[in-house]
Amino acid sequence: MKPVMDIHEVLKYLPHRPPFLLVDCVMEIKEGESLVALKNVTINEPFFVGHFPERPVMPGVLIVEALAQAAGILAYKSTNTTPKDGVLYLFAGIDHVRFRRVVEPGDQLRLEVKVLKARREMWKLEAAAFVDGQLVCSAELLSARRG
DSSP: OOOSBOHHHHHHHOOOOTTSOOOOEEEEEETTTEEEEEEEOOTTOGGGGTSOSSSOOOOHHHHHHHHHHHHHHHHHHHHTOOGGGTOEEEEEEEEEEEEOSOOOTTOEEEEEEEEEEEOSSEEEEEEEEEETTEEEEEEEEEEEEEO
């Protein structure tokens, strides 16, 4: 399946840059409703140097951050804005976070976000990350628009 947004398009909709850019492409998007994105996890990720050298594991906070970045793309696309417009969608809250398994080099994270409520300034989303169809992490995210 071909992405609907490649890395070049993702870079237009996220202010993040490597090494903190955690979305490689978008596979599906229904503006105002949902988005599916991918993050290819490689041994070259800078966080693996210290987390953990003997058994590399992607930090849970970065899995949640990847979900938040996917949510940001959905918000930008749904409101027809970009960071260049002076708009930022900031992480405002997180509830009900659960981690189910580790993410290791070679895994591909499938990031799924669904809008629960959206107003111009605030977004509440259901988020889940999967590897090979297995749930890795689930959470409810809050995003606040600035600008």
